[in-house]
Amino acid sequence: MRNPLRKETPAPALYVGSAGLKQLKRRRLSWLxxxxxxxxxxxxxxxxxxxxxxxxxxxxxxxxxxxxxxxIKSGTQxxxxxxxxxxxxxxxxxYAFQIYTRLGGEExxxxxxxxxxxxxxSVRDIVSHLVSGKTDEFxxxxxxxxxLKDIRTMLGNHGYSGTEIDAAMTATYSNPLVNSRGSQxxxxxxxxxxxxxxxxxxxxxxxFERIFDHFSDVMTENNVAAGFAAHGLSVxxxxxxxxxxxxxxxxxxxQRKVASVFYNRLDADxxxxxxxxxxxGASLLGVEATPKLNSPYNTRINKGLPPTPISNPQxxxxxxxxxPASNDYLFFLSGDDDVTYFARTDVEHERNITEHxxxxxx
Numbered sequence: 001m002r003n004p005l006r007k008e009t010p011a012p013a014l015y016v017g018s019a020g021l022k023q024l025k026r027r028r029l030s031w032l033x034x035x036x037x038x039x040x041x042x043x044x045x046x047x048x049x050x051x052x053x054x055x056x057x058x059x060x061x062x063x064x065x066x067x068x069x070x071x072i073k074s075g076t077q078x079x080x081x082x083x084x085x086x087x088x089x090x091x092x093x094x095y096a097f098q099i100y101t102r103l104g105g106e107e108x109x110x111x112x113x114x115x116x117x118x119x120x121x122s123v124r125d126i127v128s129h130l131v132s133g134k135t136d137e138f139x140x141x142x143x144x145x146x147x148l149k150d151i152r153t154m155l156g157n158h159g160y161s162g163t164e165i166d167a168a169m170t171a172t173y174s175n176p177l178v179n180s181r182g183s184q185x186x187x188x189x190x191x192x193x194x195x196x197x198x199x200x201x202x203x204x205x206x207x208f209e210r211i212f213d214h215f216s217d218v219m220t221e222n223n224v225a226a227g228f229a230a231h232g233l234s235v236x237x238x239x240x241x242x243x244x245x246x247x248x249x250x251x252x253x254x255q256r257k258v259a260s261v262f263y264n265r266l267d268a269d270x271x272x273x274x275x276x277x278x279x280x281g282a283s284l285l286g287v288e289a290t291p292k293l294n295s296p297y298n299t300r301i302n303k304g305l306p307p308t309p310i311s312n313p314q315x316x317x318x319x320x321x322x323x324p325a326s327n328d329y330l331f332f333l334s335g336d337d338d339v340t341y342f343a344r345t346d347v348e349h350e351r352n353i354t355e356h357x358x359x360x361x362x
Contacts, residue, residue, distance in 0.1 A: 056096030060089055061119035067138035068119075069159030069200050072130070074112040081110055081130070088159065090117045090126065097123055106131055114201040116159075136200040142211070144193040144314040145246045149283065151191055151312075160204060168204035175212040177219060180235040181308070189243045189309025192218060218315060227322020231263060238321050243309035244299075246317040247276040248332075254340045255320035261329045261342070268330070272299035280310040333357055 068088055072081055078101060082094035091097050100123050101107040111133035117126055129136075140158060142151060148169070155165050169187055173179070178190050187208075192215035198207050219225055219235075228238030241262060245255050262272055281297030282289035291298075297306040329342040331349035335356035343349040353361050 053096055053099065056091075056093040057100060057123040058092065059120045059122050060092055064119040066118060067116040067136070067158060069114065069116050069138070071114045072110070072112045076112065078107045078110060085117075085126065088117075090119060090121070091123055097127075100124075101127055116200040137197055138200065139195050139197050140207075141195045142191045142193045142312060144250075144317070145311045146191070146193070147280070147283070147311050148186070148188050148191075155204070164204050168208050171205045171208070173205075173209060173212060175209065175216060177216045177235065178212050180239075182236065184236075184308055186308045189239050189312055190215060191312045193312055193314045219318070222315065222319065222322075224318045224322045227319070231321075231324070233321070237305055238318070239313065240305045240309045242313035242317040242321040243311045244272070244274050244277060244306075245320050246313040247280075247311050248274060249334070249340055251340075252316035252320065253325075255317050256323070256325040257327060257329065257340070257342060258332055259320040259324035260327050261332050263324055264328060264330055266304070269303070270330070271301065271303050272305070274299045277306050277310060281306070334360060336360055 068090060070084065070088055070090070072084070076084075079094070079098060082091070082097040082101075085091045085097060086094040098107070101110065104127070106127055110127070110130040113133050113135065115129060116136035116138040117129065121129075138158075140154065142154075146154075152165055152169075156162070170185070178187070181190075191208075191211055194211075194214065196207065196211060196214075224238070225235050228235060231238075233241065241259070244262070245259050249255055249258050262274075265272055275291070278291060278293045278295060278298035278300055279289040281295030282293055284297070285293075285295065287293070291300045296302060297310065299306060327342070329344055331343040331346070331352075333341055333349070333352055333356070335341055335352070336359045337356070339356070341352040341356050343352055
């Protein structure tokens with residue numbers, strides 16, 4: 001029982017001096033600064049991450065509309081699809097692609113198939129395409145004067161594999177024009193320059209058949225084979241000469257004059273003397289192009305036509321060989337001003353070189 005008479009000593013008061021108060025304030029201020037800094041870092045990191053995510057969803061190249069063919073096989077997992085798109089340079093980030101499909105609930109809706117995508121498509125466009133599963137149509141363009149090597153590169157850029165290209169290049173075709181090559185196996189010269197619309201799931205062999213048929217139609221509609229025959233050339237020989245004319249000069253009127261020069265040289269039992277033929281032969285061998293190159297394509301040293309065409313001729317070159325100009329020229333050159341100069345004699349030709357070809361003829 002508490003004794004009321006007993007005087008209790010009060011508890012001592014807690015005393016904080018001015019130094020302690022300052023230290024306490026500094027601690028509180030330090031914690032406040034740390035908290036603010038952490039908040040700023042978190043917000044900043046979030047803003048950077050969001051900015052990166054938006055960047056990663058943008059097209060890889062807004063100015064590149066060239067389509068890349070991509071086959072997604074059945075059973076391919078979403079992360080594999082993302083990586084294949086990244087490897088094909090169609091998206092910026094496989095990780096961002098996966099995040100996008102997960103957030104949108106489309107991760108398991110991506111369908112197998114063969115598609116044609118372009119670097120100017122956003123992730124949103126590509127995902128929408130994959131969800132639809134729709135077969136695409138895109139175009140491939142063959143330019144005048146291109147070679148098989150050029151075409152292989154173009155097809156590879158469109159997403160066709162080396163195996164697919166090799167199989168199509170070595171396949172057997174029923175097209176009569178292609179079969180005019182006889183024992184030659186090269187398809188050089190048979191890809192008519194034009195733009196072709198193709199389906200992404202079409203085989204290259206089917207596409208080639210269509211290109212060859214188009215070439216046959218062009219030949220028939222313009223009576224080209226008869227023109228070749230009138231000058232003593234078979235269809236394949238005519239294509240070969242037209243391919244040389246195509247590489248030598250682009251203009252149709254000059255092509256007719258150049259075709260006449262080659263006919264005149266053949267009639268005179270002279271070599272064609274075409275630089276573009278030995279350059280093509282060097283390309284096949286992977287060596288430096290020189291006028292003394294040991295190659296059946298070197299018409300500087302071998303008489304007659306090379307064994308195969310050296311490029312894909314357009315209609316103007318075909319017509320030039322079928323209906324050449326009438327002249328007695330034996331020489332021509334492309335001057336430094338890109339004008340074609342013709343000559344009847346070696347002396348005139350040397351004069352043209354001196355006067356008009358100081359750079360190109362070095």
